[in-house]
Amino acid sequence: MQAWQISSFGIDSLQFAERPTSEPGPGQVRVKIGAVSFNYRDLMMIKGLYNPKLHLPRIPCSDGAGEVEAVGEGVTRWKTGDRVAGIFMQNWLDGPLTPVKAKGALGGDIDGMLAEQVVLHENGLVEMPRHLSFEEAATLPCAAVTAWNALAAGDVKPGSTVLIQGTGGVSIFALQFARLKGARVLGISGSAEKLERAISLGLDAGLNYRDHPEWDRWAVDETGGDGVDLIVEVGGQGTLARSLRAIRMGGTLAQVGVLSRSEEPLAVPTILHKQARIHGIYVGSRKDFADMNKAIALTRMRPVGASYHWDQAREVLKRMESASHFGKLVLTVG
Numbered sequence: 001m002q003a004w005q006i007s008s009f010g011i012d013s014l015q016f017a018e019r020p021t022s023e024p025g026p027g028q029v030r031v032k033i034g035a036v037s038f039n040y041r042d043l044m045m046i047k048g049l050y051n052p053k054l055h056l057p058r059i060p061c062s063d064g065a066g067e068v069e070a071v072g073e074g075v076t077r078w079k080t081g082d083r084v085a086g087i088f089m090q091n092w093l094d095g096p097l098t099p100v101k102a103k104g105a106l107g108g109d110i111d112g113m114l115a116e117q118v119v120l121h122e123n124g125l126v127e128m129p130r131h132l133s134f135e136e137a138a139t140l141p142c143a144a145v146t147a148w149n150a151l152a153a154g155d156v157k158p159g160s161t162v163l164i165q166g167t168g169g170v171s172i173f174a175l176q177f178a179r180l181k182g183a184r185v186l187g188i189s190g191s192a193e194k195l196e197r198a199i200s201l202g203l204d205a206g207l208n209y210r211d212h213p214e215w216d217r218w219a220v221d222e223t224g225g226d227g228v229d230l231i232v233e234v235g236g237q238g239t240l241a242r243s244l245r246a247i248r249m250g251g252t253l254a255q256v257g258v259l260s261r262s263e264e265p266l267a268v269p270t271i272l273h274k275q276a277r278i279h280g281i282y283v284g285s286r287k288d289f290a291d292m293n294k295a296i297a298l299t300r301m302r303p304v305g306a307s308y309h310w311d312q313a314r315e316v317l318k319r320m321e322s323a324s325h326f327g328k329l330v331l332t333v334g
């Protein structure tokens with residue numbers, strides 16, 4: 001079977017490799033992968049920025065969906081033909097995260113999904129929402145579960161105000177989930193065209209952060225001077241100070257991303273004066289994924305993104321690097 005693998009770091013070094021087809025052992029299943037989606041983490045992993053000590057060669061990507069094609073001895077959760085998606089951390093099934101559960105992330109600790117077939121423990125999969133294609137379901141394991149948990153951290157209710165940053169994978173899922181919960185959603189983006197697209201998906205108001213870097217003031221004005229209830233913080237160091245200024249007293253920053261840097265010191269007094277809650281998010285468990293899938297199935301929600309051909313992995317990564325995408329970037333496998 002074919003896979004893309006990291007043999008040395010860099011997008012242009014990502015290469016096709018021929019790997020043997022493995023038979024699933026006891027408790028394992030083999031999945032014929034239909035589609036894989038990319039996350040910013042995969043880009044960093046491939047460039048050697050996520051873990052410079054990554055064990056190579058390594059098949060990248062945490063997110064894929066496909067069909068069970070073989071089951072090992074003793075497997076009870078799946079049968080051939082089931083349509084499944086992998087869970088990000090193969091050992092985090094339920095409950096709070098622990099150091100043991102945090103081991104076994106796909107496309108990092110172990111080989112990932114950018115392959116025609118993968119063999120995983122039967123516990124490391126969830127059933128896909130039935131109305132979704134493989135391309136759509138492949139977008140869910142990292143970005144969607146992260147956005148789902150970011151919204152949960154903010155206890156978002158109808159009438160809450162949520163702010164999203166940018167229009168990448170996590171942020172567009174956060175927009176969709178926030179709308180499902182009846183929240184008002186503000187968004188910032190570096191592109192007027194992408195803001196228009198986000199508005200067509202339900203964004204209530206948007207601001208271009210390149211033209212208006214003081215987006216924190218805008219967000220406060222948009223909420224009648226109070227500040228927003230929740231920010232799904234993907235910017236990291238470069239946006240944290242403004243995010244703290246943009247939330248209301250007692251508001252929440254769901255700290256998700258690391259997209260930008262800043263020399264500005266962390267505004268510690270603002271955290272306490274505002275009684276701000278900073279809640280770190282690290283994807284989520286299998287239970288979170290399954291709960292989210294129920295909501296997606298019930299509301300027939302459809303992920304947003306663009307699909308590319310199996311041999312276009314490097315082009316897709318370059319699109320992500322240049323932030324020219326909207327929502328998710330997906331490869332159809334095979």
Ligand SMILES: NC(=O)c1ccc[n+]([C@@H]2O[C@H](COP(=O)([O-])OP(=O)(O)OC[C@H]3O[C@@H](n4cnc5c(N)ncnc54)[C@H](OP(=O)(O)O)[C@@H]3O)[C@@H](O)[C@H]2O)c1
Pocket residue numbers: 038039040041142143146165166167168169170171188189190191194209234235238239255256257258259260281282283284320323324325327
């Ligand atoms: N903690 C977790 O479990 C977890 C899970 C998933 C992702 N993440 C992290 O979350 C971040 C986003 O991941 P992703 O996969 O959604 O990335 P992505 O699809 O590549 O989206 C990134 C988008 O963010 C926007 N952006 C870039 N710099 C920005 C800035 N300084 N301020 C505001 N927006 C900015 C751009 O959108 P515009 O062009 O519209 O501005 C860009 O397209 C990454 O840092 C990733 O590592 C963390």
